Amino acid sequence: MEFLINLVLLLFLAAVTFAVIGVRNLFAVVILGGAYSFLMATLLIAMDAVDVGMTEAAVGAGVSTVLLLSALHLTNTEEAAARHSNVLPLALSLLTGAALIYGTWGLPDYGMADTAVNTYVGQQYLERSIPETTVPNVVTSVLASYRGYDTLGETTVIFTAGIGVLMLLRGRRPRKDKETSTGGDAT
Amino acid sequence: MRSHLILRVVSKLLIPFLLLFALYVQFHGDFGPGGGFQAGVIVAAAFVLYALIFGLKTIQKVIPPALLEVLVPMGVLIYAGVGVATWILGGNFLDYNMLDSHDPSHGQHLGILLVEAGVLVTVASTMLLIFYTFAGRGR
Known part of the structure; x- marks a missing residue:
């Protein structure tokens, strides 16, 4: 059953990815990005990483989608036509993807108890957390x-x-106002 | 967004529960999934939803940008302040056992609660501040 849920979620993720590549309208791309984040959050919850899933749903699907939409409000919503050939980026993406898939063959099976992550320090934390801090989570x-x-x-x-964002985005506005409003107070 | 009656009613119903859920995630972080960061982004998302429906001017009446600019460093200050407090009480930096002289585990719970409150304040206010500056441009 879990395999089936993961399979469906991963298929949806792949479908959304191809949709993002195909669609030229950036508004649709941002919304699809939000859908991708929600699928990713569901997948993380299916893998028992509820903390990460919660963050992904709120940041990835919620706040950052809104931030991208407000950025789109300032620019054009149609993707510009590519100036260069797409062959090199495509080859690079395929190569990176292939390298990553090759890398997954070296990973231990999901949830195995005798991996490096689950033995040394991780084991210590699990054993000592309750006696030392009495925090169940x-x-x-x-x-x-x-x-x-x-x-x-x-x-x-x-x-x-x-x-940083505040200084970058807000620092420039008074200067711009000065240019347009011929002197006067910038604020 | 004056005319979107359904959106306005539904979001008005949703926002109190979003904030309540954020508080649950915050204060139940010791026992269940969640903590300061998750609660902070949920709070920010609730206010962003409010801003989307009722406009930037309205949300800035609820939380003025000047207040957010105080809250962003305030969270880090709360966090580091807990560390300094444990220092003064005779322990190492962020050694929560010092916070309760009778039962170290109570100190742990108190320390985690205070530290997570700091994280919540910084995360929520930073997210909202970034949203304010983005949404306030070009108008």
Whole structure:
């Protein structure tokens, strides 16, 4: 049953990908991107990664779709015709895809207990989380307690990204206004 | 968007539950899936939905951009402040055991709760601020 669900979701993902390649209207591409994110979130939930699935649904399908739509509002919604031949990008994509598929042959089976991920440190976290922190959700105890430094770093990264976007997008507007409104106050 | 009656009614019904779900994800993060980041993006998504239906001007009356600019660094400050507090209480940086002198596990729960609150504040306000700056351009 799980195999069937994964198969259907992956087929949908492939269909959406081909639709994104084929469609010229960028509005449709953004909406298809949102659909892709929702399918990906469902797939992550099917793989028991609920935390990641939740984030994917809210960020990938929700917020970033809206951000892309508001970016589209500022530009043209039709994709411009390609200036160069598509052969080289296509070959590069196919080559990268082939390399990635070749790489999956080296991966252990999904959910195997004796892989490097599930043995050394992972095993320690699972065994020690409840006695040491009494937090039943090990993801949270690893994220916020054992790896608190990393999460502090991540929060700082988000803060920095926000400030960066703010400076890039807002810093330019007064200058533009000055050019158009011949002197006067820019604000 | 004045005329979209169904969208307006449905989103008005949905937004309180979205925010409630975000709070559940936030405060239940110790026991179930979720945490500060997930709750933060859900809060941001709820407000973005509100902005899509009722316009940027209305949402900026609810949450002014100046407030968001304070909240973005506030979250990081809350997080780092917990670390400094554990320092003062005699432990290592972010050693939550110090937060409760009687029961270290209570300290862990309290520390995780405070730290996740910091993450929520920064994530939600950053997402909204990026949305504000994007949506406010070219008008």
